[in-house]
Amino acid sequence: ETGVTQTPRHLVMGMTNKKSLKCEQHLGHNAMYWYKQSAKKPLELMFVYNFKEQTENNSVPSRFSPECPNSSHLFLHLHTLQPEDSALYLCASSQDTGYSGNTIYFGEGSWLTVV
Amino acid sequence: AQTVTQSQPEMSVQEAETVTLSCTYDTSESDYYLFWYKQPPSRQMILVIRQEAYKQQNATENRFSVNFQKAAKSFSLKISDSQLGDAAMYFCAYRLGGSQGNLIFGKGTKLSVKP
Numbered sequence: 262e263t264g265v266t267q268t269p270r271h272l273v274m275g276m277t278n279k280k281s282l283k284c285e286q287h288l289g290h291n292a293m294y295w296y297k298q299s300a301k302k303p304l305e306l307m308f309v310y311n312f313k314e315q316t317e318n319n320s321v322p323s324r325f326s327p328e329c330p331n332s333s334h335l336f337l338h339l340h341t342l343q344p345e346d347s348a349l350y351l352c353a354s355s356q357d358t359g360y361s362g363n364t365i366y367f368g369e370g371s372w373l374t375v376v
Numbered sequence: 377a378q379t380v381t382q383s384q385p386e387m388s389v390q391e392a393e394t395v396t397l398s399c400t401y402d403t404s405e406s407d408y409y410l411f412w413y414k415q416p417p418s419r420q421m422i423l424v425i426r427q428e429a430y431k432q433q434n435a436t437e438n439r440f441s442v443n444f445q446k447a448a449k450s451f452s453l454k455i456s457d458s459q460l461g462d463a464a465m466y467f468c469a470y471r472l473g474g475s476q477g478n479l480i481f482g483k484g485t486k487l488s489v490k491p
Contacts, residue, residue: 263420303380304421304467304481317478349419361471362409362428365479367421 264288265368267352273374274342282337282371284352291357293335294365295327298349310335311358342375349373378403380470382482389458390490396443397453397485399468406430407473410444410451415484416464424466427451429473455487463489 265286274280286293295307309317310329324346326338335352349370355363379402389395401410412424427435427444434442439459443452455462468482 301483303483304479306478309478351419351421353421361473362426364423364426366423367413369418369420 263366263368265352265354265366267350267368267371269371270369271372271374273376274339275376276342276344278342279338279340281339282350282352282373284335284337284368286333286335286352286354286366286368288354288366290354290366291332292355292363293329293332294353294355295335295337296351296353296367298351298370300348304351307337309358316358339373342373344375347373347375378405378470378472378480380468380480380482382468382485384485385483386486386488388488388490389455389462391458391460393458394454394456395458395487397455397466397468397487399451399453399482401449401451401468401470403449403470403472405472409471409473410442411469411471411479412440412442412451412453413467413469413481414462414464415467416461421467425453458489460489460491463487 268283292311297305307321308327328336351370352368353365355365381400408429410427413421425437439456441454465484467484469479
């Protein structure tokens, strides 16, 4: 059982589709993150939210649009993606971003395939 | 810029034996944290162990321990009495101290455990 749940676990979408990834954390945390994990590359941080405010956008293309309606939920809206965007998208949470020693807890990821 | 290097793409160990995974990092900072995460086939990233840079004592968690050499910027993970369930990808990660430190991951080491 994980404190960070992601849905859907698998998603196949066409380049003209609009879809969303959802993340929910049950740990009472205030910071949430989106990471991208591609084959042969290190995990890349995409976005950070702290107390619902976006604090980091790591030069992510605008076809990825995050939304954080409250501290427990995080969405990643996807629109006109490219095949190279196919990857595992990991959501994570931590107590907050004020202390770098806070453990970051990850979900099981959403596998995205763009066709 | 900070970087994390894992020089062993794959490692193998016999069940009940000991294995050491290597990690080096590059930073000019003195306040930071180091982590080892495990990613089993379920894809969830699970924290194995963490080390505060200001602590000289090596961290240990049951069968897992680290050899932290700050001057050499080395942070290796030792797994004792290896078990089949230890088979996974292992990622070394660095996080700068302070409120804006983000996790920077290495490319990972795939550990196989032979029965």
